[in-house]
Amino acid sequence: MHATDSPVLRPAEAVFAAELHRVRPELDAGFAAELPGARAAVLARLWRALRLEPLPLSAADRARLSGPDRRAYDIGAPDPGYAVRLGATAYTHPAALLEALRLPGSDTLLGEIEHSVVSLALSRAGARARSERKPVGLIDSTDSIDLAAAELITAERSIVDGHPYHPCCRSRPGFSVADQLAYAPEHGADIELELIAVPERDALLTGAWPEALRDRASGTLLLPAHPWQARTVLPPLGFAPSGRRLTAAPLMSVRTLAPLATTGPHLKTSLSLRMTSSIRDISGGSVRNALAVSGLLDAVVGRLDGSLRITRNLASCAALVDAEPSPDLAVIVRQPPTEGLREGERVLPLAALAERPPTGLSAARWLTAFARLAWPALLRLLDWGVALEAHGQNLLVVLDPADRPVRLVYRDLADIRVSPARLARAGIDHPPVTGHVVSDDPVVLHRKLFGSLVGGAFGGLVSGFGGGDRSMEARLWQTVAAEARAAAAQVLHDPADRDALLHEPLPLKALTLMRLDGTAPGDRWTTADNPLVPPDGQPQAW
Numbered sequence: 001m002h003a004t005d006s007p008v009l010r011p012a013e014a015v016f017a018a019e020l021h022r023v024r025p026e027l028d029a030g031f032a033a034e035l036p037g038a039r040a041a042v043l044a045r046l047w048r049a050l051r052l053e054p055l056p057l058s059a060a061d062r063a064r065l066s067g068p069d070r071r072a073y074d075i076g077a078p079d080p081g082y083a084v085r086l087g088a089t090a091y092t093h094p095a096a097l098l099e100a101l102r103l104p105g106s107d108t109l110l111g112e113i114e115h116s117v118v119s120l121a122l123s124r125a126g127a128r129a130r131s132e133r134k135p136v137g138l139i140d141s142t143d144s145i146d147l148a149a150a151e152l153i154t155a156e157r158s159i160v161d162g163h164p165y166h167p168c169c170r171s172r173p174g175f176s177v178a179d180q181l182a183y184a185p186e187h188g189a190d191i192e193l194e195l196i197a198v199p200e201r202d203a204l205l206t207g208a209w210p211e212a213l214r215d216r217a218s219g220t221l222l223l224p225a226h227p228w229q230a231r232t233v234l235p236p237l238g239f240a241p242s243g244r245r246l247t248a249a250p251l252m253s254v255r256t257l258a259p260l261a262t263t264g265p266h267l268k269t270s271l272s273l274r275m276t277s278s279i280r281d282i283s284g285g286s287v288r289n290a291l292a293v294s295g296l297l298d299a300v301v302g303r304l305d306g307s308l309r310i311t312r313n314l315a316s317c318a319a320l321v322d323a324e325p326s327p328d329l330a331v332i333v334r335q336p337p338t339e340g341l342r343e344g345e346r347v348l349p350l351a352a353l354a355e356r357p358p359t360g361l362s363a364a365r366w367l368t369a370f371a372r373l374a375w376p377a378l379l380r381l382l383d384w385g386v387a388l389e390a391h392g393q394n395l396l397v398v399l400d401p402a403d404r405p406v407r408l409v410y411r412d413l414a415d416i417r418v419s420p421a422r423l424a425r426a427g428i429d430h431p432p433v434t435g436h437v438v439s440d441d442p443v444v445l446h447r448k449l450f451g452s453l454v455g456g457a458f459g460g461l462v463s464g465f466g467g468g469d470r471s472m473e474a475r476l477w478q479t480v481a482a483e484a485r486a487a488a489a490q491v492l493h494d495p496a497d498r499d500a501l502l503h504e505p506l507p508l509k510a511l512t513l514m515r516l517d518g519t520a521p522g523d524r525w526t527t528a529d530n531p532l533v534p535p536d537g538q539p540q541a542w
Contacts (some may be wrong), residue, residue, distance in 0.1 A: 385422030
């Protein structure tokens with residue numbers, strides 16, 4: 001067997017390294033040291049996709065592929081020597097493997113994977129350099145926001161490796177090296193949002209627009225714009241900065257930011273470049289729907305026992321271009337996850353906890369407490385007609401001073417699914433919600449909730465807490481499954497919902513398939529063995 005290992009940089013890596021040397025030469029050595037591990041991390045994600053997704057592989061190539069044990073929920077970073085074999089050749093670079101496979105429609109994906117590798121290496125190099133400069137957990141602006149808000153920002157910045165299952169986990173085509181260092185949350189820099197003055201008559205506005213983002217004298221709204229957006233996208237549309245700026249910290253999604261002069265609302269801004277799977281602009285439909293979706297969720301969640309809170313959308317606005325709302329200059333203003341915290345509490349995204357498990361309780365006890373919060377609340381919402389996309393970025397947990405989970409917070413309401421038929425059956429009156437979020441199809445609802453909660457949130461926690469110990473992971477899955485069965489029996493009235501959760505294969509997004517050229521827009525799906533199935537059912541190892 002021979003390998004494709006080589007100390008020579010691939011062309012995309014050499015270009016990136018040269019640009020890094022021009023803008024931040026002190027990171028050269030760190031970047032070079034992190035490249036092998038970044039290649040391995042992206043390769044592991046690609047190997048997961050090759051095993052799970054219905055990619056257009058030839059039967060011969062599928063039979064010739066082999067590689068390390070990598071279960072669908074694994075998030076652990078593989079060793080730099082990680083390799084996947086195609087016949088007699090071992091590949092340690094994901095792009096080289098993809099080239100050898102010659103997948104139809106993979107030209108764009110190949111470039112994104114190349115970018116993912118170099119961006120991930122830069123993220124890791126930057127994180128290492130920062131950890132050597134100052135203690136983890138400090139941000140530059142703790143004098144202007146409270147401790148809980150500062151800790152949330154620190155946690156968001158701690159997610160260095162990005163999406164745990166997507167080969168394009170750190171792909172940001174359109175960002176230069178300088179842009180990544182300036183704007184990506186894992187690099188720790190605060191940014192200056194440009195405030196774009198838009199006459200109120202030339203805007204689509206819903207909700208109560210913040211007074212701090214108005215100019216009453218001129219009758220204009222001040223729409224926060226990401227500096228990259230203001231520099232590269234908005235000038236051809238005729239939008240220029242007003243000269244006023246707002247300092248903010250980018251959160252995990254890059255384009256959602258926490259203003260640092262206040263502990264008030266967070267700002268979801270348009271960022272018209274592709275990150276992982278999607279271009280991160282804000283459609284006119286999302287602007288129109290923002291308050292209605294928020295009102296619906298507020299009404300439905302209000303029927304729970306207080307175990308879950310949503311970050312309500314407070315206002316939404318888009319500038320009009322040719323009388324239509326522009327997805328390139330739009331903003332959604334929403335409550336911060338820290339609102340409503342009690343003394344000594346903190347709130348963290350699940351993705352941060354998977355990377356750094358709490359130390360106050362054993363893994364099994366902590367996961368049991370979390371599962372007893374999550375399953376009843378989220379399954380009851382499903383029963384009533386709302387399926388949340390409850391993965392590690394959108395779902396946050398409130399911890400008490402002993403690190404015990406006490407409540408949940410859900411943010412970003414743009415991609416939930418709502419069933420009018422189920423809402424009516426549950427007797428829930430709600431504001432009119434339209435667009436892609438509406439579906440009565442149980443398959444759509446199950447995919448949205450089960451794929452994100454089991455395949456994303458619980459999968460990451462089990463892998464992170466288990467640390468690669470398969471026996472430990474099996475015990476943790478048994479804990480999660482026991483709580484799922486108890487909650488399903490109590491709150492799910494439709495036997496089809498219970499069967500889909502506890503007996504059918506687990507739906508997972510086919511993340512790599514979605515990035516092939518010619519694939520229709522929208523989610524694509526695959527399945528994996530369901531870890532919640534009882535021991536006498538299907539195999540529980542994915």
